[in-house]
Amino acid sequence: MKIAIANDVPMAAEALRRVVASTTEHQVLWIARTGLEAVQLCAANRPDLILMDLNMPELDGVEATRLIMEQSPCAILVVTGQPQYNVNQVFRALGAGALDVTATPVLQGGAGGDAQLLAKIHTIDKLIRHSGGNQAMQPKGVNGQPPVPAAIHTLVAIGASTGGPAAVAAMLAGWTAPPDCAIVVVQHIDQHFADNFAKWLGEQLAMPVRVIADGDDLQPGTVLIAKSNDHLTLDQNGRLGYDAAPRDYAYRPSVDVFFHCVAQHWRGAAIGVLLTGMGRDGAEGxxxxxxxxxxxxAQDQASSAVYGMPRAAAELDAAQLVLPLDRIGALLRSTTGAKP
Incomplete structure (x- = not known):
């Protein structure tokens, strides 16, 4: 992959350059010292991936990401110091179109950070090269059609990737799900940042938001967030869990895997919503x-940060409706009987 670096700190930029140069399959295309320079260089010489810092002069990483995704879209990985202390900026960048986030490795003694960064780069490389996607395996389950858990009659299953955090927040903002409705969100995000995502989303919504532990039941009136790099599953009893298989699937956690579980096991009413994202995950499900x-x-092209996953769903005729984000929110409220 041709990889670009946007970082105004010379030592940090050098650390990133060395990580990329340590591999034979990647090369550094250019290094930008400001957010504005990154936008300009990307327009002139577009890379496969940009390692984007959050705090830079002229334009910060959030605004640079937004402009690049509007003008010269490419994959962007936020690489910044101590991202856990910059939660709002991180999710603004993810909402603007960044794929993922990781910490900046240090120049000396940063083997662990190097490995984590290379793992992220490898995953994104796989997503780019195989954006057609592998068909997700359906998780194993027990046959039979047991009754829906008494407290819940409607399940809203939401899948999202690039630009997803902001899209989910906008779609669910301003209303509270009725007590017989459960909401599950499968967002492509590293497990180490899922708790922060849930906390951030909870600050945007009127509903309770929490991450899902293995073995949890669906919770009425609650937004539940997948928090593992393993795939979220739903069994015939309405119980949530995690499964590592399919292990070679690039999208983790996979929207396809969870949607297939809903199709196979859920016997109440359900609404599947596929939002903005790169690739094809979720379309088959x-x-x-x-x-x-x-x-x-499925979300429409105009309101999507990246029109990949929703486009794949539209091409398969998987979506009964293709709508802008604000109309999806209105549809959920009217369908579930939720009050604004």
Whole structure:
């Protein structure tokens, strides 16, 4: 991959350059010292991936990401010092179109940081090269159709990737789900940042938000967030869990895996929503939900940060409706009976 670096701190930029140069499959295309320079260089010589810092002169990483995704879109990985202390900026960058976030490795003695960064780069490389996607394996389950858990009649299953945090927050803002409705969000995000995502999202919404532990039951009136790099599953009893298989699937946690579980096991009403994201994850699962008789919706191109996953769903005729983000929120409220 051709990789660019946007970082105004010379030691940090050199540390990133050395990590990239340590591999044979990647090369550094250019290094920008300001956010504005990154936007300009990307327009002139677009890389496969940009390692984007958050705090830079002229334009910060959030605004640089937004402009690049508007003008010269490419994959962006936020690489910044102590991202856990910059939660708001991180999620603004993810909302603007960044794929993921990781900490900046140090110049000396940073083997652990180097490995983590290279793992992120490898995953993004895989997503870029295989954006057609591998069909997700359906998780194993027990046959039979047990009744829906008494307290919950409607399940809203949401899948999102690039630009997803901001899209989920905007879609669910301003209303509270009724007590017979559960909401599950599968967002492509590293497990180490899932708790921060839940906390951030909870600050945006009127509903309670929490991460999912293995073995949890669906919770009425609550937004539940997948928090593992393993895939989120739902069994015939409405119980949530995690499964490492399929291990070679680039999208983790996979929207497809969870949507297939809903199609296979959920016997109440369900609404599948596929939001902005790179690649094709979720399209096959949304189609399975539609074939199982559930309502299915995909975000439209104009309101998507990256029109990859929703486009794939539209091409498969998996989505009954393709709508802008604000209309999806209105549809959920009217369908579930939720009050604004």
């Amino acid at each position: 949304l189609l399975a939900m539609r074939r199982a008789g559930h309502a299915t919706v």
